[in-house]
Amino acid sequence: MTYSCKIALAKAYKKLYKSNINSASLDAELLLSFTLKKSREHILAHPEIKLNERQVKKFNDLIAQRAKHVPLAYLTKEKEFYGRKFYVDERVLVPRPETEIIIDELRMRNYELGMNANIIDIGTGSGCIIITLAKELNILHSKICNLQLFATDISQDALAVAKKNARMHGVDKKIKFLHGNLLEPFIKSLGVTRCALRDLVVTANLPYLDSDMKNLLKSSNSQALKYEPRLALDGGADGLNLYRELSDQVKQLIKLFPKLKITLLCEIGETHGEEIKKIFSFAKNVEIKKDLAGLDRISVIKF
Ligand SMILES: C[S@@+](CC[C@H](N)C(=O)[O-])C[C@H]1O[C@@H](n2cnc3c(N)ncnc32)[C@H](O)[C@@H]1O
Numbered sequence: 413m414t415y416s417c418k419i420a421l422a423k424a425y426k427k428l429y430k431s432n433i434n435s436a437s438l439d440a441e442l443l444l445s446f447t448l449k450k451s452r453e454h455i456l457a458h459p460e461i462k463l464n465e466r467q468v469k470k471f472n473d474l475i476a477q478r479a480k481h482v483p484l485a486y487l488t489k490e491k492e493f494y495g496r497k498f499y500v501d502e503r504v505l506v507p508r509p510e511t512e513i514i515i516d517e518l519r520m521r522n523y524e525l526g527m528n529a530n531i532i533d534i535g536t537g538s539g540c541i542i543i544t545l546a547k548e549l550n551i552l553h554s555k556i557c558n559l560q561l562f563a564t565d566i567s568q569d570a571l572a573v574a575k576k577n578a579r580m581h582g583v584d585k586k587i588k589f590l591h592g593n594l595l596e597p598f599i600k601s602l603g604v605t606r607c608a609l610r611d612l613v614v615t616a617n618l619p620y621l622d623s624d625m626k627n628l629l630k631s632s633n634s635q636a637l638k639y640e641p642r643l644a645l646d647g648g649a650d651g652l653n654l655y656r657e658l659s660d661q662v663k664q665l666i667k668l669f670p671k672l673k674i675t676l677l678c679e680i681g682e683t684h685g686e687e688i689k690k691i692f693s694f695a696k697n698v699e700i701k702k703d704l705a706g707l708d709r710i711s712v713i714k715f
Contacts, residue, residue: 414468418459420444424475431479432635439484440475446488447471481635493540496547498577500538503569505644506636507540510703511617513710514677515544517701518613521675522549529559529611534594534658535618536563537644539574539587542615546583561587564597567643594618594654595661599668609669614662617679618654619647651681652691659691666715674715682707 421440428436445452447470448463455461463471474487485491485506491498493507494515500506531549533542542563549559561583565571571589578584590597595614602609623646625637637645647654655678662674676695680688685700685708692698695713703709 414463414465416459417444417455417461420463420471427475427479433478439478442484443474443478443487444471447474482639483636486639494544496544496581498538498540499573499580501573502639503641504538504573505640507538510709511541511679513701513703514541514615514679515548517677517710517712518545519548529613530562530609531613531615532562532598533615534564535616536565536574537570539563539577541617542587543578543581543583546586547581562590562598563587564590564592564594566593594658595665599665609672612672612674614674614676616658619645620651620681620684621645621647622651623649652684652687655688655691662715663694676713678711680708680711684708
């Protein structure tokens with residue numbers, strides 16, 4: 413059976429709406445645009461365009477998956493972050509808009525970066541943070557002569573996606589990708605190279621949902637979470653296990669390099685601000701920043 417874009421969209425909207433997809437109309441349009449390889453605007457301007465049988469089948473398959481709350485980004489295999497497109501699939505968390513605050517913070521603080529700055533993004537996932545920094549700091553920091561960029565992840569699958577994105581954005585030669593637990597592979601690599609280390613900026617959007625995500629999964633808004641890697645979401649009983657482990661590793665780093673200036677920018681859960689202050693109470697300063705909804709979202713910690 414074949415039919416027009418107008419009819420295809422009406423049927424798809426009905427199915428998605430019934431399945432409690434909040435953005436039913438937009439998602440239907442985006443999936444049709446993906447199926448036909450035409451812009452959303454073109455499709456809306458030409459509702460009479462006919463889909464052939466192959467297109468109808470592809471579109472209906474995509475709508476059926478979206479109706480089961482598979483994230484749109486996993487279906488189209490891309491997500492925009494800080495104005496750039498990133499490849500994503502089931503191996504990585506879909507980048508979230510609130511994570512862009514980390515980039516804004518670093519851009520605002522660019523003047524603080526020294527001549528031998530190192531930036532390491534831990535739990536890099538799709539690589540959206542470190543790749544964006546590689547692009548943005550390239551634009552802002554022509555004066556910085558020795559900026560070194562690193563990224564780690566415990567998941568080899570995630571690292572494969574991050575490397576693919578780094579190649580796509582032409583920064584694969586600028587970033588060293590390391591496999592392992594939080595800062596551990598970075599600390600090990602320092603032991604080998606004994607490189608001069610003065611300024612270190614650590615960015616981290618680590619898993620911060622508590623292990624019992626059942627309440628969250630009940631809300632139709634969060635159904636998509638069940639398709640994302642557990643390793644990217646589960647932060648232990650209270651969601652803060654990884655941050656506790658990170659604080660131990662930072663202490664170890666300070667012992668090894670007592671003169672090192674460390675700034676840690678991490679994304680945190682909306683109720684985690686006070687607990688993060690306690691976990692990093694040995695820091696010189698801990699600042700909690702809020703997101704656009706007025707919730708705790710980013711902590712800027714100086715050691
Ligand atoms: C919430 S996702 C964030 C991904 C990406 N940085 C972003 O902001 O979209 C957390 C990432 O941390 C990784 N991860 C989980 N435990 C880790 C650990 N112990 N060491 C390093 N990475 C870890 C996961 O594999 C996942 O890619």
